[in-house]
Amino acid sequence: MAHRTDYAALLELRELMFYYGRRNGMAAHAVLRDCVLQIDEEVAKLLELKAKLGGDDGKHQFVLKTAKGTRDYNPKQMAIREKVFNTVVACFKRHGAETIDTPVFELKETLTGKYGEDSKLIYDLKDQGGELLSLRYDLTVPFARYLAMNKITNIKRYHIAKVYRRDNPSMTRGRYREFYQCDFDIAGQYDAMIPDAECLKIVHEILSELELGDFRIKVNDRRILDGMFAACGVPDDKFRTICSTVDKLDKMSWEDVKNEMVNEKGLSEQAADLIGEFVSMQGGRDLAERLLQNPRLSQNKLACSGLSDVKLLFSYLELFQVTDKVVFDLSLARGLDYYTGLIYEAVLTQAGLSGDTLNGAEDSVSVGSVAGGGRYDGLVGMFDPKGRKVPCVGVSFGIERIFTIMEQKSSADKVRTTEVQVLVASAQKNLLEERLKLVTDLWKAGIKAEVMYKKNPKLLSQLQHCEESGIPLVAILGEQELKDGVVKLRVVATREEVDFSRADLIREIRRRTSEA
C-alpha cells in the first residue's frame, strides 16, 4: 500500500518537473533529464515489487481512467451538448456562416510563435519519424493557416471542434485540457466595424438564447491600450509587459497591479497612476466621445483611431439593439499576441448558479468569462509566403463552461437521452417474430422505435423500460390483438389503451408524438 502511494507520488513529481522545466525553458536540461530517468527507474522498481507482493500472476492491471484533464461525455451530457450546439449553430447559420474543419494536429511549426508564453501548454506528438506535429491550441491559428494555404480572402465561417492545452485543469469549473471551442470569424477587407459589430450581435443573441443569466460584453481596442500607454509615459518596449499586467485586473486589485507595474516591471509611479485613472473608466459611446477630447489621449493618433472606431461601433450596436449589454471598458486587455484592433469578452454577471463549486477568491472572479474575441489583421499574413494580409475579426465561445452551467441547471430535470417514440412490446410469450415484424414496419415509416432484445420479456419489465427512458408510447401485441388484426397502443403517462389497425397505428403514433 505504501508503495502504491509512492508510485503515484513519483509520477506526479515527474509531471511537475516536466511542467516546471518547460515553463522555465529547461526542458532539455541534463539535470531534469537525469532526475526524470531516476524517477522512471524507481517507478519500474516499485511496479516490479508490487507485482511480486500482489501476486498479480503477471496479469497487467489497467488504470481505469481518462487522461488527466479530460472527461467522457455520458448520454445525458451529450443531450445537453447537442442542445447547446443546436442553439449556437442555428445562430451562426442565421448570420449566413459556412463551416469548415481542420485536422486535430498541425505541423508543429504552424503553431510556433503564435501564442507567446502560452506556447508551453501545447501538446506535441511523439516523433515517430516523419513530420513533427502538435495538437491544435485554438481554432484561430488553423483558420489563418487554412486561409493562407487556399488563398481565400473572403469568408464568414464557423468551426466547432476540440482544442488542447496542457494547463492545470480545474474540471469542476469547466476547465479541461481537452475542450470545445465554437468560433465564428469574418475574414475580408470591409468597411470599419460592420463585421466587428455583427460578432458582438452574435454573442448577444447566443448568450440570450442559452438563458445563462445576465451578462455583459466588455469591449476595448488594442490601439486605445497602446495609445493610452504612450500617453501615460510607458516606454515603447514595455507596452506588452504592462499590458499583460493590466490583463490581471479581473483577478487582482488595482493596488497589486500597480505594485507589479512599479516594483516588478520598473514603471514610474506617476505613469502607473495615470494608467490607473484610465483603466477605471467604463461607459458607452459617450465615453469614447469624452476620451476623444481627453488632453492626453487626443494627442495620440493610434488612440484616436481606436476611439473613433469604438464610437462607430456603438452606432452600429444601437441599430443591432444590443447596447444594453455592451460596455466600453478600458481595463480589458486580452492576452493573445495576434489581436490588432477591437477586443471583447463576455462575462456572466450572476455568480449564483455555479457558486457552490467555487473555492477561493482568485477563482471566483474569472469564471464568468464565456466568450471572447477581437480583430486580428496580421495573422493570415504570417502564413502567406508574400505576407499578404487578410483582415479578420472573430469570436470564440468557451462552450465547456456553458455546458457546466447547463448541467448544473438541468441536474434537477429528467433529461431524455434517446428520442424513442414507441416501444414494441408483447403481452404473452412466443411473440418475438411478431414484434420484429411490427418494429420493421415502424422503422420503415420513419418512427423511432425499439424492441427489447429478449425472446420472452415480461410485460412489466417492458413497461418499466418505458418509464425509465421516457418513452411515451407502447405498442402492445398479444394473441387477442393478433387475432383481431390490431395493435394496442398504450400511453405510458396516462395508462390509457386503445386498439388500432396497423395503418391507423402509424398515423396515431405520429399524431401523438408530434404534439410533444
Place this chain on the structure above:
Amino acid sequence: MAHRTDYAALLELRELMFYYGRRNGMAAHAVLRDCVLQIDEEVAKLLELKAKLGGDDGKHQFVLKTAKGTRDYNPKQMAIREKVFNTVVACFKRHGAETIDTPVFELKETLTGKYGEDSKLIYDLKDQGGELLSLRYDLTVPFARYLAMNKITNIKRYHIAKVYRRDNPSMTRGRYREFYQCDFDIAGQYDAMIPDAECLKIVHEILSELELGDFRIKVNDRRILDGMFAACGVPDDKFRTICSTVDKLDKMSWEDVKNEMVNEKGLSEQAADLIGEFVSMQGGRDLAERLLQNPRLSQNKLACSGLSDVKLLFSYLELFQVTDKVVFDLSLARGLDYYTGLIYEAVLTQAGLSGDTLNGAEDSVSVGSVAGGGRYDGLVGMFDPKGRKVPCVGVSFGIERIFTIMEQKSSADKVRTTEVQVLVASAQKNLLEERLKLVTDLWKAGIKAEVMYKKNPKLLSQLQHCEESGIPLVAILGEQELKDGVVKLRVVATREEVDFSRADLIREIRRRTSEA
C-alpha cells in the same frame, strides 16, 4: 543570460522538490535526495561556466500544408459531411440509440494489446511529463473502457468521432490518417442474435438511404472459422496466423493465399485444400443448414454453435426484410483480435462511380468496404478489475470512403454551403443604417439573413453575391421604398419584384423559403 535563468530555475526547482517531497511524505526518499544533489552539482557547474550562444536571426519560412494523411474540409465538403451525418444519426436515433463521447487520447496502456500487429500504427503523444498518452485508434476500445470504468452493463449507443492511424494514406481513395468513424454498438446480456440482427438492419438502412449504389453485407462467425480450421487439421497454435492469411482473400487469389499458408506458415497442403473448399462457399440460411450436416464441421462443437446462430440470424433478417443483401461467406475473416462471434462487412458492388480514381488491381478490389463489425464479448472484461464480461456487438461505418463517393457524385451539382434565405440590399447610397435595422428585424424573426459589409455596396454586386451563394431572395431598400414604408422583395431566380410592408415581408419570406 541563459545561464542566469538556468541557475535561478534550478534553485527554484530544488525548493519545489523539497516542498513536494515533504507534502507527500517522501522527504527521505532516495530519488529525491539524489535529484537534489544533482541539482546542487549542476548549479555549481553553472556558476563556474561561461558559455557563448549563437544568435538565431534567420527568419523562418513556413511550410503551408496540413499534416501527412490529413485534410481540411472546405465548406462544400462540410455540407456533404453534414448530410451524411444527418442520415446516419437519424437512423441511429430511429433505433433508439443514445450517444457518448470520449477524449481523443487515452492512456497508452488502455490501447496496448488490443490491435495485434496494427498497434504499430498508433500515434503516441510526446512524453511531456505525466501520463503517457496515445491518440485513439478506433472507437470500440474507448467504448469498452468507458463501460468498464462506469460499470455499465446495458447500453445502445452511437459515437461519431475521428480516429487516428499512422497508415500509408491513399487520400484519393478516401483513406486518411485522421478519419471519421460512425459506430453503433449494443452492450448487454441478451438472447442470441437479436441485437446482432439489428446491427445488420442498420447497415442495410443506412447504405440504402445514402444511395451509394448496390451493396452486399458478408457475414461469418469467428467460431465457424475456428471450427473449420480445427476440422481441416490446422494445429491450434496456427489458428490466428492462418486466419490472417484467409483475411487476404479479398486482395489475393486463392493460389497466393494457399501458397502463403503452405510455404510461409508451414501448413500441410491437404489442410490448405480443405480450407480452400470451405472458403469458396457462399449462401444464406440454406448454407448454414447444409454445413450443419457436413461430416467434418458437424463434429466440431464450436462450428455447430456458430452455424446454429447464423441460421437463427437469418430468420431474424428475414423478419427485418434485409436478406436480399446479406451473404453468409466463409471467406470473411476480419482481422481484429477482439471479435468472438458473428463478424460482418459491407461492400459496395458497383465499382462504377469511383473507378476513375483507382489504380492497380490490388486496390480496386478492397475499396468497396464501407462498414464492418462484429461481436466482441471479451473486450470489456479486459478492462474490468474483476474481469466481468459485458457482451457487445457493433458496427463501424467507414464514413470517409462514403464522403469521397458522395463528393464525386455531387461534384456536378451546385452544393449550397450556407442556408441564407434573404440578402438585405440597398439600391442607393447611404442606406447602411436602414439595412442594419431591417436585418436585425429579420434575425429576430428567425430568418437567415445577410448584409454586405460595405457602407455603399453596388446593387449589382449585391445581386451577384446572391447568384454565387444561391441566396433565393433579396430584400431591397431604396429611398422610394423607405418613403412608402415598404420593402421590395426580389426573387433571384425569376427577377420578379413585389413590394411588401415590413409585417408582410417576414411572412412572405417564410412562405417562399419553406417551399424549397
